[in-house]
Amino acid sequence: MRYNKPILLIHGGAGTWRNVDKEKSLSVMQESLDRGYSEFRTGGSIEAVVEAIAVIEDSGVFNAGVGSVKNSEGKVEMDAGLMFGRTLSIGAVASIRARNPIRKAYQVLKEGRHVLMARTYWEDVDVNEGHAQGDTVGAVALDEQGNLSAGTSTGGIRGKLPGRVGDSPIPGAGFYATERVAVSCTGVGELILKVLPAKEIDTLRAMGYSLEDSLRAVLNKFTATFGRDNLGMIALDSEGNAAASFNTEAMPRGIRWREGKRVFFKEVDSL
Numbered sequence: 001m002r003y004n005k006p007i008l009l010i011h012g013g014a015g016t017w018r019n020v021d022k023e024k025s026l027s028v029m030q031e032s033l034d035r036g037y038s039e040f041r042t043g044g045s046i047e048a049v050v051e052a053i054a055v056i057e058d059s060g061v062f063n064a065g066v067g068s069v070k071n072s073e074g075k076v077e078m079d080a081g082l083m084f085g086r087t088l089s090i091g092a093v094a095s096i097r098a099r100n101p102i103r104k105a106y107q108v109l110k111e112g113r114h115v116l117m118a119r120t121y122w123e124d125v126d127v128n129e130g131h132a133q134g135d136t137v138g139a140v141a142l143d144e145q146g147n148l149s150a151g152t153s154t155g156g157i158r159g160k161l162p163g164r165v166g167d168s169p170i171p172g173a174g175f176y177a178t179e180r181v182a183v184s185c186t187g188v189g190e191l192i193l194k195v196l197p198a199k200e201i202d203t204l205r206a207m208g209y210s211l212e213d214s215l216r217a218v219l220n221k222f223t224a225t226f227g228r229d230n231l232g233m234i235a236l237d238s239e240g241n242a243a244a245s246f247n248t249e250a251m252p253r254g255i256r257w258r259e260g261k262r263v264f265f266k267e268v269d270s271l
């Protein structure tokens with residue numbers, strides 16, 4: 001569906017979403033949408049993405065920031081990535097420990113010297129794993145000037161080996177943004193890294209397919225190869241089209257645009 005810019009679209013991870021406090025998760029998403037959207041008054045799409053994700057990282061309700069799951073040694077290692085479409089600028093962090101990994105990714109992007117920093121930040125974070133209701137989080141935004149940005153943040157997969165890096169901090173896999181599209185993915189990193197769905201969406205959109213068809217085609221191919229319950233994606237294009245696709249039971253997501261705001265839980269493909 002097409003919306004009037006500026007637009008902010010977020011997700012809270014693809015999964016079964018059974019036995020979770022849906023109200024609590026959706027209220028964090030509402031807060032994230034409001035906080036992120038307020039950035040459009042002074043900033044652009046990148047600030048909207050960073051602030052929207054930081055709110056969710058701080059909530060402890062999703063598998064990101066203080067809600068991150070623990071690895072096989074009972075420690076947290078977080079991944080995050082961020083991209084600005086017009087300049088293809090990227091900042092990403094892998095296997096770090098910080099209260100707001102997305103802010104560290106932003107720091108890497110602004111410094112501009114490197115793209116992906118691993119094991120660089122080790123802050124003391126009081127992680128609250130037991131309270132996480134949701135999963136990996138991501139956001140995409142289109143600002144008034146037509147600039148697209150995408151970001152993703154995660155604690156990864158529960159019980160992972162120390163040093164394991166998933167798709168979330170890898171451009172083209174967990175996130176991607178160009179002049180045409182901004183995409184954030186969630187699901188099984190070990191599979192997403194084989195296919196690079198976020199990059200595929202940009203390629204299909206560049207070939208002239210609609211955003212919705214692009215997501216559907218990538219999801220169908222992914223499901224045909226690997227089966228279900230492993231991928232979710234949200235995306236925006238420069239014309240203001242928004243789309244979401246997932247092959248799991250649910251993927252909470254929310255959108256705020258010029259005239260309104262909505263959150264969703266299941267409703268496959270709708271936005």
Ligand SMILES: NC(=O)C[C@H](N)C(=O)O
Nearest residue numbers: 135136156166186187189
């Ligand atoms: N739930 C997730 O989205 C996990 C994340 N994609 C990872 O593999 O690290």
